[in-house]
Amino acid sequence: MELIKLTIDNRAVEVEKGTTVFHAAKKLGIEIPTLCYMNLADLNIEHKPGGCRVCVVEVEGRRNLAPSCATECNEGMVVKTNSMRVLNSRRTVLELILSDHPFDCLICAKSGYCDLQNMAIKMGVRSIPYQGEKSTYKPDFSPAIIREMDKCIMCRRCETMCNDFQTVGVLSGINRGFEAVVAPAFERDLDHSECTYCGQCVAVCPTGALTEVDHTPQVIRALADPTKTVVVQTAPAVRAALGEEFGLEPGTLVTGKLAAALRRLGFDYVFDTDFAADLTIMEEGSELLDRLGRFLGGDKSVKLPMLTSCCPGWVNFFEYNFPDMLDVPSTARSPQQMFGSIAKSYFADKIAVDRKEMVVVSIMPCVAKKFEASREEFKVDGNPDVDFSISTRELAALIKGANIDFNTLPDEDFDKPLGESTGAGVIFGVTGGVIEAAVRTAYELHTKKTLEKVDFKQLRGLEGIRSASVDFDGVEIKIGIAHGLGNARKLLEDIKAGKSEFHAIEIMACPSGCIGGGGQPLHHGDSSILKARSKAIYTEDELKVLRKSHENPYIIKLYDEFLGKPMSEKAHHLLHTHYFARKLKHIDID
Amino acid sequence: MTSVKLKLKENDVKKIQEICKSFNNEPGELINVLHKTQEYFGYLPAEVQEEVAEGLGISVAKVYGVVTFYSFFTMLPKGRYPISVCTGTACYVRGAEKVLDEFKRILKVAVGETTPDGKYSITCLRCVGACGLAPVVMVGDKTYGRVTTDGVKDILKEYENE
Numbered sequence: 001m002e003l004i005k006l007t008i009d010n011r012a013v014e015v016e017k018g019t020t021v022f023h024a025a026k027k028l029g030i031e032i033p034t035l036c037y038m039n040l041a042d043l044n045i046e047h048k049p050g051g052c053r054v055c056v057v058e059v060e061g062r063r064n065l066a067p068s069c070a071t072e073c074n075e076g077m078v079v080k081t082n083s084m085r086v087l088n089s090r091r092t093v094l095e096l097i098l099s100d101h102p103f104d105c106l107i108c109a110k111s112g113y114c115d116l117q118n119m120a121i122k123m124g125v126r127s128i129p130y131q132g133e134k135s136t137y138k139p140d141f142s143p144a145i146i147r148e149m150d151k152c153i154m155c156r157r158c159e160t161m162c163n164d165f166q167t168v169g170v171l172s173g174i175n176r177g178f179e180a181v182v183a184p185a186f187e188r189d190l191d192h193s194e195c196t197y198c199g200q201c202v203a204v205c206p207t208g209a210l211t212e213v214d215h216t217p218q219v220i221r222a223l224a225d226p227t228k229t230v231v232v233q234t235a236p237a238v239r240a241a242l243g244e245e246f247g248l249e250p251g252t253l254v255t256g257k258l259a260a261a262l263r264r265l266g267f268d269y270v271f272d273t274d275f276a277a278d279l280t281i282m283e284e285g286s287e288l289l290d291r292l293g294r295f296l297g298g299d300k301s302v303k304l305p306m307l308t309s310c311c312p313g314w315v316n317f318f319e320y321n322f323p324d325m326l327d328v329p330s331t332a333r334s335p336q337q338m339f340g341s342i343a344k345s346y347f348a349d350k351i352a353v354d355r356k357e358m359v360v361v362s363i364m365p366c367v368a369k370k371f372e373a374s375r376e377e378f379k380v381d382g383n384p385d386v387d388f389s390i391s392t393r394e395l396a397a398l399i400k401g402a403n404i405d406f407n408t409l410p411d412e413d414f415d416k417p418l419g420e421s422t423g424a425g426v427i428f429g430v431t432g433g434v435i436e437a438a439v440r441t442a443y444e445l446h447t448k449k450t451l452e453k454v455d456f457k458q459l460r461g462l463e464g465i466r467s468a469s470v471d472f473d474g475v476e477i478k479i480g481i482a483h484g485l486g487n488a489r490k491l492l493e494d495i496k497a498g499k500s501e502f503h504a505i506e507i508m509a510c511p512s513g514c515i516g517g518g519g520q521p522l523h524h525g526d527s528s529i530l531k532a533r534s535k536a537i538y539t540e541d542e543l544k545v546l547r548k549s550h551e552n553p554y555i556i557k558l559y560d561e562f563l564g565k566p567m568s569e570k571a572h573h574l575l576h577t578h579y580f581a582r583k584l585k586h587i588d589i590d
Numbered sequence: 591m592t593s594v595k596l597k598l599k600e601n602d603v604k605k606i607q608e609i610c611k612s613f614n615n616e617p618g619e620l621i622n623v624l625h626k627t628q629e630y631f632g633y634l635p636a637e638v639q640e641e642v643a644e645g646l647g648i649s650v651a652k653v654y655g656v657v658t659f660y661s662f663f664t665m666l667p668k669g670r671y672p673i674s675v676c677t678g679t680a681c682y683v684r685g686a687e688k689v690l691d692e693f694k695r696i697l698k699v700a701v702g703e704t705t706p707d708g709k710y711s712i713t714c715l716r717c718v719g720a721c722g723l724a725p726v727v728m729v730g731d732k733t734y735g736r737v738t739t740d741g742v743k744d745i746l747k748e749y750e751n752e
Contacts, residue, residue: 168649169648172649172655173659174651174658185639186654
């Protein structure tokens with residue numbers, strides 16, 4: 001390994017060959033500001049287009065200022081990151097960006113979380129001396145994501161996530177010069193593109209150009225309506241991240257405070273999506289055992305591997321990209337939808353409320369869940385099983401708006417019966433968790449033996465594609481795991497080519513799974529935050545007395561009283577779904 | 591970018607596939623593939639871009655990004671007789687703009703547009719390397735030098751009965 005010595009701001013530093021000035025400066029504790037650079041190191045995503053020019057530095061002997069994020073260190077280099085010339089240029093660049101940016105910061109959805117706004121504050125910008133043409137684009141309102149490209153600063157992070165990481169390929173830089181913008185092909189709106197609504201573009205957008213659709217006004221209205229029974233469910237990943245919105249350390253578990261906050265917001269029943277995750281395992285695990293049993297018995301018509309189907313971004317992805325493989329994923333609905341379906345049937349009957357008078361709200365780390373909730377197949381006579389899906393960020397806004405001091409809230413429990421869950425339900429929030437939960441149950445159902453150790457550490461981790469095998473009492477079950485749709489695509493291509501050896505595959509669209517979802521508090525490219533959230537989820541699992549879905553007493557009761565057994569006709573009707581080929585061609589659109 | 595739709599026939603799709611194949615379906619050959627495809631169709635409507643994307647295994651958005659970046663590519667069909675008026679410096683100072691205005695007046699279309707019968711389209715170009723003949727007009731591959739406003743009618747007359 002070759003080492004290079006250089007000087008930055010009069011201080012010597014030694015770095016590996018190939019290191020950029022940006023990173024060398026970081027080593028000295030010098031944070032060079034940038035608007036476009038993004039580095040999710042553990043996920044192998046580095047985005048350095050050198051486009052925003054905010055990170056420019058002065059390099060002795062070089063005529064022009066150099067973008068530090070895209071300039072490699074050389075032996076003997078002398079760099080200045082804060083000379084008069086650099087500071088003036090940086091300010092001019094920022095002022096020019098601001099001169100083509102709307103001034104509606106007070107009412108912008110990203111206000112307070114905007115990198116551009118923060119930089120203007122940091123540099124003390126008090127006036128914008130440049131006046132000229134301003135970009136005007138029609139805002140694009142899809143069921144989950146809003147694009148307001150007037151606010152785009154062309155950092156192109158979204159393009160990297162959409163193309164390189166997710167391989168969805170909906171967003172691309174188009175046009176040139178002043179007209180340049182990031183848009184779907186033919187400047188269609190997202191609703192008419194193959195967007196999966198994974199929300200990773202939203203998660204990395206430095207400004208308010210990409211945001212989620214805000215459903216909090218509808219939730220507030222429902223809560224204020226005395227004729228409505230408002231039921232809330234909250235996804236596992238939310239409890240591991242919500243605290244960040246209230247200044248708590250990443251990875252702080254706030255399950256108890258979350259339940260308390262929801263109760264104070266006025267929800268009539270505070271339930272847990274983890275309950276529905278346990279239910280998902282009963283259905284999905286049984287389906288896997290059924291497929292496996294028939295396969296091992298020599299039935300050639302059985303489709304293996306079976307793929308998980310709880311991630312709505314992933315479901316959208318395979319409907320668009322693998323329309324000829326719709327029989328591969330499990331038919332089990334996602335926990336969000338299972339919850340809605342059971343809440344508006346079993347539970348509504350129990351409390352004698354008509355489903356039309358019940359409003360089901362879900363708190364999700366996700367923006368694709370908004371789209372999923374709006375799918376026609378999840379409605380009964382036009383009434384959706386889940387009325388509104390809001391993100392972790394939206395929930396934080398609701399709590400703040402309701403004058404609730406989150407950090408001083410007592411720890412409370414979820415209500416029964418749909419609030420009781422096992423550790424298996426909790427780990428749904430992290431990559432590898434769904435399949436681990438499924439294995440815990442499938443193993444015991446298949447072998448009729450009790451698991452000595454419920455932790456399957458071989459299924460955990462952050463690598464994009466992982467494989468492991470689990471011994472089902474003599475039968476080796478091969479399992480694949482992918483997070484990120486680009487990684488999922490690779491596993492899918494293998495299946496298509498007949499090269500896949502797996503019996504079961506878990507797929508989550510977002511980096512690290514739901515904990516890194518598009519609706520979570522912004523991690524600003526810091527992957528240590530994702531690790532902390534992941535740790536929190538596994539901690540919650542360990543703290544649970546019950547850690548296997550089929551041991552959840554309220555799940556057992558639900559089957560006894562209502563569903564019969566897993567995969568029963570009633571279960572099929574309420575808890576399973578089917579998929580649609582949705583390949584788009586221009587000629588069909590307009 | 592404004593565009594005109596095109597319903598692709600089986601032959602057209604085959605042609606695009608052939609072009610992609612002649613470049614080994616290599617994503618890095620996108621610009622060359624688009625050149626050849628535009629040569630064949632005269633323009634690059636959305637339907638054609640979708641086939642190119644499929645042929646090279648890249649997203650349509652990426653193809654559209656390249657088509658909108660380079661001014662050479664167009665999503666509007668050119669006329670059978672594409673008229674290009676050079677507005678480079680030499681031609682400009684010798685009256686190219688007046689010549690251009692005369693074409694626009696007679697054909698009743700703006701720069702970048704095509705006459706409704708699909709016969710003529712007007713574009714501007716920058717220097718064909720024949721500044722001694724300024725102002726220069728090209729119709730298809732044919733070059734006309736020292737064009738005057740009066741000469742515009744004569745040029746168009748050549749194509750009247752075609």
